[in-house]
Amino acid sequence: MTDSVLTNTDAGFDPSQDDVLPTAEEQAAALNSQLNLASYDPTTDPLLADLPQLIADKGGVDPLVQASVLSAVGKKEFPLSLQYEMTGNVEVRTLGDLADSRANEHAQQFIYPTSIKKILFGKYGIAKGKKLSSNIEVTYFRDRESGGLSDMVISSGRHRVTAIIALLQFLGVKKWRDQKVMVICKVVNSDAEFAQLIETANDSRKMPRAEVQVHGLTKSGVRTATPKDFYTTRFNARATQFGHCFAKAVQFELAGLPQISQDAIVSMVGSAWNKVYAIKDNKEAMAAVILGSDDAALKTAARAIASDALNYGPRGIQEFPGDRMHVAAPKVCALELAKLLGVTAPTWA
16 A cells, blocks of 8 residues: 655645636636546546647657556556655555546545646646656544544645646556555644645645535534535534535535635625624524434525525615625625524614
């Protein structure tokens, strides 16, 4: 399981390589199309369906890269065809195992075409003859009872792994799943520790708000990989996260909206929840919506708010003409939320 490769850890490191923010359209598409994917194999991802054509349109793979990679396929030195040598505690994993690790994710993860293109054809693109500038890091969860390790996930390098697989598939490597790459392994004892690793591992790139939000919930044990995971683990949310939790439930109902719209709605909904929850007499009833054994009330409220969310801004301008839209919209949303939940509505002078 843990073949070691003796290999200069920071060789070729360029912290700006992954510092690329996907477009709003890509973020929305990732939220919608990648929700239930169980593999990082790009051929299973509708958002990456055009990747082979993109590689072809870019002129394909540099002939020297092609020769180097293909000659190393199936050999122990294969990792060094695409990665820099590393020293220290370095192990290898097959691309198949890394691809399949998506099924172990506790939070929804995102793969963006913009990031894949940059890894393949950017300034230091691997299809142009450069090697990966950053490491691939995997993390295991330690079972508290047995002490064993399980649920390997990629804590840094999901795009790099996907780009390597796409490269091999384009070159016609049928046994790409068997090829091994070098990884750095870590072990965590909780979702909170894993969320910390994810956030710090991605300090070198800009994380869209959707990613920041799901990792915040993950710290508390609320899993957001799928709606089913979310509704099963929402009980782990802290009281201070109820607004975020409700906003996530609403976001699951926003399929098809551009990411910039989803971000604005999620922010508005969280603010609205907090305004209603701030009323002391509402706390118990609202906590029951998030934590109740029956999720029907939460789903119903989330769907109702999502269905009318785009109207709260214009209504806010009319109903609170003295406020800017970002202030007025949450007020309207709060009034609607209070009505839906049957609790006391906030008032404003």
